[in-house]
Amino acid sequence: MGWAVMILLALATGFVLGCFLRRDKGALQFLAAALLLALAGYSWQGRPGLAGSPTRPGSAVRQAPDSDFMLLREDLLGRFDRAWTWSNLADGYRRRGDTEGAARVLAQAIRNNPGNTELWIAYGDALVAHSGRMMSPAAQLAFRRAAQLAPDHPAPLFFHANALLETGNVEEAERIWRAMLPGLPARSPYPPLIAQRLQAIDRARAAGQIPPA
DSSP: OHHHHHHEEEEEEHHHHHHHHHTTHHHHHHHHHHHHHHHHHHHHHHHHHOOOOOTTTOOOOOOOOOHHHHHHHHHHHSSSSSSHHHHHHHHHHHHHTHHHHHHHHHHHHHHTTTTTTHHHHHHHHHHHHHTTSOOHHHHHHHHHHHHHHHHHHHHHHHHHHHHHHHHHHHHHHHHHHHGGGGGTTTOHHHHHHHHHHHHHHHHHHHTSSSSOO
């Protein structure tokens, strides 16, 4: 029954939106991909045969805070592409506390798109979250792979440093950001973001919240 409802909803949604997008082939392709991804996610995680379990008042699941990558990804890396679709799906898992599910989504995305830099960054960030804000060897490898795929793009190093800062490795994050700054174009969005973080580190160090460099 659950499958039937899901398929009918997907078909109805596709029909209604298709009426408005019938002349835009690109939009139709994106719509089809989104619906297929939704069905794939349902087939993977859906459990229509389980008995219902109503949530008691006041027992809502505590939402996990967004990481810097989740907050900045769209502005720095764009949206409405394949990586954006997978990353948004993973974000949904993370926000309800299922960090393992988020990592599994991105692992599957990488298997399908092994050369996508953004997905490797997202996977590294998800692995850090799943390990309890620790930089595991797998997360480190994901960030390094992203940098290998796009050696001239600032995003892999910038978000790697962000993750290092979140795990408490202030010195290494600061070293990466300071090394990046001289080579960034003046109009790049990264220099102001890096400057903000370095200033925050300097203020925290001056206040004695972190040890001197």
